[in-house]
Amino acid sequence: xxxxxxxxxxxxxxILPHLNAAHNLARWLLKDAVAAQDVxxxxxxxxxxxxDRFADGNARAWFLTIVRNQCYTWLKASGGKHYVDIDDEASxxxxxxxxxxxxxxxxxxxxxxxxxxxxxxxxxxxxxxxREVIILKELEEMSxxxxxxxxxxxxxxxxxxxxxxxxMLKKELLAKL
Amino acid sequence: MNEMNCKDCAAWLHPYLDNELEVxxxxxxxQHIATCAECKAKLAxxxxxxxGIRNHVPYHSAPELLQRRIMSKINREKSFSTKKWIAPAFSxxxxxxxxxxxxxxxxxxxxxxxxxxxxxxxxxMEQHLTDVASSDKHTVKPWFAGKIDFSPxxxxxxxQGYPLLGGRLDYIRHQNVAALSYKRNKHIINLFIxxxxxxxxxxxxxxxxxxxxVSWQKNNMAFEAASDLNKQELEAFAQMIISQH
Numbered sequence: 001x002x003x004x005x006x007x008x009x010x011x012x013x014x015i016l017p018h019l020n021a022a023h024n025l026a027r028w029l030l031k032d033a034v035a036a037q038d039v040x041x042x043x044x045x046x047x048x049x050x051x052d053r054f055a056d057g058n059a060r061a062w063f064l065t066i067v068r069n070q071c072y073t074w075l076k077a078s079g080g081k082h083y084v085d086i087d088d089e090a091s092x093x094x095x096x097x098x099x100x101x102x103x104x105x106x107x108x109x110x111x112x113x114x115x116x117x118x119x120x121x122x123x124x125x126x127x128x129x130x131r132e133v134i135i136l137k138e139l140e141e142m143s144x145x146x147x148x149x150x151x152x153x154x155x156x157x158x159x160x161x162x163x164x165x166x167x168m169l170k171k172e173l174l175a176k177l
Numbered sequence: 178m179n180e181m182n183c184k185d186c187a188a189w190l191h192p193y194l195d196n197e198l199e200v201x202x203x204x205x206x207x208q209h210i211a212t213c214a215e216c217k218a219k220l221a222x223x224x225x226x227x228x229g230i231r232n233h234v235p236y237h238s239a240p241e242l243l244q245r246r247i248m249s250k251i252n253r254e255k256s257f258s259t260k261k262w263i264a265p266a267f268s269x270x271x272x273x274x275x276x277x278x279x280x281x282x283x284x285x286x287x288x289x290x291x292x293x294x295x296x297x298x299x300x301x302m303e304q305h306l307t308d309v310a311s312s313d314k315h316t317v318k319p320w321f322a323g324k325i326d327f328s329p330x331x332x333x334x335x336x337q338g339y340p341l342l343g344g345r346l347d348y349i350r351h352q353n354v355a356a357l358s359y360k361r362n363k364h365i366i367n368l369f370i371x372x373x374x375x376x377x378x379x380x381x382x383x384x385x386x387x388x389x390x391v392s393w394q395k396n397n398m399a400f401e402a403a404s405d406l407n408k409q410e411l412e413a414f415a416q417m418i419i420s421q422h
Contacts (some may be wrong), residue, residue: 008251016244023239037243044247106222113229120234137195138230144197163191166226 003052011048014059019044021060021140022067028135029071031124039074043067061142061149068132068150075128112173122172130165137162181209186216194223289401290392292349294385296356297367297403300345306358306365307343317344321355327398329355329370332421339366339414349401359414366404366414373399380415382408391415396422 022043026036043066047054054062112118123131129151136142136150144162148155181189186209192198193206210217300306309320318331324346333341342358347369354371378394389411391402400418404411 011251012248016248019239019244019247020236023243024237027237036237037240037246040239040243041247041250045250048251106218109222110225113225114233116233116235119229123230123234134230138227139234139236144192144195159192159197162195166191166223169230170222170226 010051015047018060018063039070043070061146064150133161134165181205290390293401293403308345310343312341325353327372330422364406369401371399
């Protein structure tokens, strides 16, 4: 009984403060409000069950790692409808990104960047591996190291995904003029 | 230090933007940008994009209901695990406790017998066997009137070899009781009589601290005969008393 209370206390202190970050990540990865809540709830219960095994450290990164894995599990289970495999990254042609980089005026791009709806649509079109690093970087203000921990890839991969994700986002914004 | 070209600068542009570069590399990037309008424009563009994301992309905070749902699930899990593990443990503990209590705490009857024996011993030690020394039941019985709120049966069994010595007031189980003393050869018998609501019962013999105690119940009174007399003779005494009233 005491152990359970201590676990609940630890959960409240370590995990609960990151519930918004968890929900935001899940919402952006799943693009489904109901699924996001379900996945965050499931992730929370998993985090609670494992809280005793969590040594002191970055609770947010630890929790978001669980949330992210649960998101991809959900995406796979949902029939691959929303799922973009990491391997798709290789198929994306870098020339496509570079091709548009100098074709539009900065004024048009600047206007698009102020358009919340356009930004959201553009971000949603990005494949998951690029979308998630942008969400973790810009909305959670995580370091490369933290993002690497959550997404379970090397820091160099985080760096290249962020660079390419931003270029893709820019291309997307300009493509929907 | 080599001057950075545009290709290298593009490779480091994002970590530069994100403040993830070592100081030395960051200095090199900034030096290149200061002299290259194209890379400077590229950096400004990406800075604007990132600001656009931070300022205009919706942040999906967790609904308040979700947190309550999670906490109630966790608390339910708590009660679930309580049911699963603590409850059997608790009942086992409770059972163990009740077993301990059963053995450790004497029953009402045990405590009564204990007090009876103590009172019997005290009456012998303090030479305070009787308040009213008389072998006449007609003297002893009235003596109790007004001292206790019940009327104990008093019989002289001299003819049967158990002469009445007298009576006194005693205090057992938080109440005043009548104590009658009898003698059997050289043994003293104390017969304690106290009112209660139990139904009549046959005699029941126990022994404690070397004394025999014969208990029975009749006419809403509990009888406890205590003596160092042997069990057979004490039980015979008890049957005589019972047969008298």
